[in-house]
Amino acid sequence: MAYRAPVEDIIFTLKHGAGFAKARADGLYQELGDDDLNAVLGEAGRFASQVLAPLNASGDRHGTLFRDGEVTMPPGWKEAYRDWAAGGWNGVAAPTEWGGQGLPHAVNAACIEMWNSAAMAFGLGPVLTMAGVDALAAFGAEELKKAYLPKLVSGEWMGTMELTEPQAGSDVGALRTRAERAHDGSYRIAGSKIFITYGEHDLTENIVHFVLARIAGAPDGTKGLSLFLIPKFLPGPNGRLGVRNDLRANRIEHKLGLHASPTCHMIYGDHGDCVGYLIGQENRGMAAMFTMMNEARLAVGLQGVAIAETATQQAIAYARERRQGRLHPSLPRVRGREEEEASADNGPTESVPIIAHMDVRRMLMTMRALTRAARAICLATAVALDRSHLAPDGDARKAAHERAALLTPVAKAFSTDIGTEVASLGIQVHGGTGFIEETGAAQHYRDSRIAQIYEGTNGIQAIDLVTRKVPLNGGAAVGGYIEELRRTVDAVRAANDPAFGATGERLAEAADSLAQATEWTLAALAVKPDAALAGATTYLRLFAAAAGGCMLADEALAAARHGGTSGDGADRAGRIAIARFFAENLAVQAPALARMITEGADAVLMADAGIGAPL
Ligand SMILES: Cc1cc2nc3c(=O)[nH]c(=O)nc-3n(C[C@H](O)[C@H](O)[C@H](O)COP(=O)(O)OP(=O)(O)OC[C@H]3O[C@@H](n4cnc5c(N)ncnc54)[C@H](O)[C@@H]3O)c2cc1C
Numbered sequence: 001m002a003y004r005a006p007v008e009d010i011i012f013t014l015k016h017g018a019g020f021a022k023a024r025a026d027g028l029y030q031e032l033g034d035d036d037l038n039a040v041l042g043e044a045g046r047f048a049s050q051v052l053a054p055l056n057a058s059g060d061r062h063g064t065l066f067r068d069g070e071v072t073m074p075p076g077w078k079e080a081y082r083d084w085a086a087g088g089w090n091g092v093a094a095p096t097e098w099g100g101q102g103l104p105h106a107v108n109a110a111c112i113e114m115w116n117s118a119a120m121a122f123g124l125g126p127v128l129t130m131a132g133v134d135a136l137a138a139f140g141a142e143e144l145k146k147a148y149l150p151k152l153v154s155g156e157w158m159g160t161m162e163l164t165e166p167q168a169g170s171d172v173g174a175l176r177t178r179a180e181r182a183h184d185g186s187y188r189i190a191g192s193k194i195f196i197t198y199g200e201h202d203l204t205e206n207i208v209h210f211v212l213a214r215i216a217g218a219p220d221g222t223k224g225l226s227l228f229l230i231p232k233f234l235p236g237p238n239g240r241l242g243v244r245n246d247l248r249a250n251r252i253e254h255k256l257g258l259h260a261s262p263t264c265h266m267i268y269g270d271h272g273d274c275v276g277y278l279i280g281q282e283n284r285g286m287a288a289m290f291t292m293m294n295e296a297r298l299a300v301g302l303q304g305v306a307i308a309e310t311a312t313q314q315a316i317a318y319a320r321e322r323r324q325g326r327l328h329p330s331l332p333r334v335r336g337r338e339e340e341e342a343s344a345d346n347g348p349t350e351s352v353p354i355i356a357h358m359d360v361r362r363m364l365m366t367m368r369a370l371t372r373a374a375r376a377i378c379l380a381t382a383v384a385l386d387r388s389h390l391a392p393d394g395d396a397r398k399a400a401h402e403r404a405a406l407l408t409p410v411a412k413a414f415s416t417d418i419g420t421e422v423a424s425l426g427i428q429v430h431g432g433t434g435f436i437e438e439t440g441a442a443q444h445y446r447d448s449r450i451a452q453i454y455e456g457t458n459g460i461q462a463i464d465l466v467t468r469k470v471p472l473n474g475g476a477a478v479g480g481y482i483e484e485l486r487r488t489v490d491a492v493r494a495a496n497d498p499a500f501g502a503t504g505e506r507l508a509e510a511a512d513s514l515a516q517a518t519e520w521t522l523a524a525l526a527v528k529p530d531a532a533l534a535g536a537t538t539y540l541r542l543f544a545a546a547a548g549g550c551m552l553a554d555e556a557l558a559a560a561r562h563g564g565t566s567g568d569g570a571d572r573a574g575r576i577a578i579a580r581f582f583a584e585n586l587a588v589q590a591p592a593l594a595r596m597i598t599e600g601a602d603a604v605l606m607a608d609a610g611i612g613a614p615l
Pocket of ligand 1: 161162164168169170171194195196198258263456457459463
């Protein structure tokens with residue numbers, strides 16, 4: 001089944017779950033009217049559904065071809081990329097002074113979801129270029145910006161992001177790629193990087209590598225890292241390409257999924273003449289790289305949402321067609337449209353579409369609710385990022401910066417975890433057919449898996465949340481956020497609408513559980529950090545259960561006020577149903593998660609389970 005970009009859905013979540021409407025009421029986004037928003041996202045949705053989605057399965061089958069250091073992309077990808085870049089999509093949120101459209105990050109985030117739903121291997125490449133643009137614009141010398149930003153913003157050239165080496169994965173500070181100052185102010189780079197996404201390809205004539213390396217004599221660890229821009233071709237006169245730089249791709253990897261995204265082993269300085277240019281200051285590379293990584297982490301979170309959306313659409317379509325079994329005559333049941341159609345067409349003894357079976361409905365509801373919650377969390381992160389740039393006063397910008405910092409690891413890890421969970425449920429809904437490649441359900445599952453690993457594994461995201469983000473501002477950043485969640489709970493209760501069921505109660509418990517686990521974690525960090533770390537991944541899940549549940553409730557409340565009908569983004573009954581399902585079936589796990597955090601750590605630390613003692 002073909003992907004259909006859920007543009008109205010995304011816009012509604014952006015406005016009412018993620019805080020875009022509130023930000024606009026506070027004076028941000030004034031230049032972007034509803035018509036503009038609908039037009040931009042509508043056109044992005046059309047391009048994603050009509051141009052990119054048809055390339056997804058063929059890209060997976062063909063993969064990329066490596067020969068003599070060159071990579072050939074699958075058929076049709078070069079043309080699609082050319083049209084995509086010509087449409088200005090690479091520069092949606094890039095600064096206007098470098099040729100970008102200067103639109104909010106939140107709008108770009110919505111676009112990124114759609115590119116990745118259509119074809120994740122396609123959507124991944126530009127994300128790295130966009131991240132490079134941000135770092136270069138923020139930290140680069142003027143001359144470097146002039147030489148590279150216009151072509152990176154337009155998409156005429158693509159970028160990469162390069163940290164990983166065999167001995168330096170999560171431990172970035174262990175990397176060994178070296179840089180030496182040259183007389184002309186540039187640097188000579190020597191070393192190699194592994195697993196580099198789009199390190200070599202034929203989509204663009206030049207590729208700009210953003211590489212972390214250590215200058216001779218620099219301190220050990222991350223404090224001694226510097227960020228370099230290393231072009232495949234040095235720019236020549238009049239905007240033409242100059243000489244080939246001393247770098248090459250040595251091989252590409254054979255992978256579980258994402259076959260159309262070339263993952264390259266890169267070698268720098270075979271002949272001692274790989275030219276690189278410093279971005280920012282020497283030994284301050286991590287600051288610039290964090291600009292890239294935060295942007296890329298949100299984008300990877302959006303990949304999780306993207307895959308979950310596609311998998312859900314496909315599973316619903318399949319469940320409406322596939323007929324198996326009969327309804328048990330004695331079962332009291334809520335008749336859905338499909339079930340009624342089934343009975344009318346075939347009589348009560350005929351087999352029914354599997355969507356009529358409660359267990360299939362449970363899977364589909366779980367898929368939809370997780371997808372919507374993750375989308376809201378990712379878009380809220382993007383809105384916070386926009387606020388951190390656009391808010392009129394310094395205090396508001398600082399608060400928004402902290403909010404974005406708090407939400408980024410949750411957006412990345414929760415969304416990619418549920419991406420794989422939802423893709424797995426998608427296969428389950430298909431039964432055996434889902435395990436067969438032709439369906440496409442299997443590709444979603446294979447493609448989704450890497451998003452939990454790259455851009456900092458989800459374990460590292462959880463550690464970042466617990467050890468750096470929760471303690472922000474003495475815990476005030478997270479404390480303020482939990483207070484906001486409680487205001488949503490109060491609003492649900494005040495609505496006094498029976499359609500919400502136990503939503504208010506379950507979300508109140510989730511917010512209380514998060515507050516309790518937060519207090520415990522902050523205390524544990526000081527006296528028994530191992531215990532806090534043992535619960536980090538669970539804490540992130542608990543955070544997402546409370547935050548996602550409240551965002552879905554915000555959407556439902558907005559839809560109830562709006563009084564929308566099925567078919568438009570507001571869809572009052574649908575929004576309430578999803579919010580209620582999430583609260584009663586998913587957020588309800590929050591007290592148990594809190595207990596795992598506060599009581600389960602000792603068992604994680606026990607030495608006698610046969611996996612060896614903690615070191
Ligand atoms: C398809 C693909 C594309 C990629 N693209 C890029 C790219 O473009 N650029 C780039 O630089 N890299 C890229 N990577 C590399 C990727 O970012 C790393 O694989 C990832 O950061 C994890 O590093 P690692 O593989 O060395 O795993 P390790 O760091 O060895 O981790 C193994 C396990 O140990 C856990 N772990 C490690 N350290 C800790 C710790 N301190 N505390 C708790 N748990 C820990 C991890 O969470 C993980 O579960 C890509 C990888 C793949 C497979």
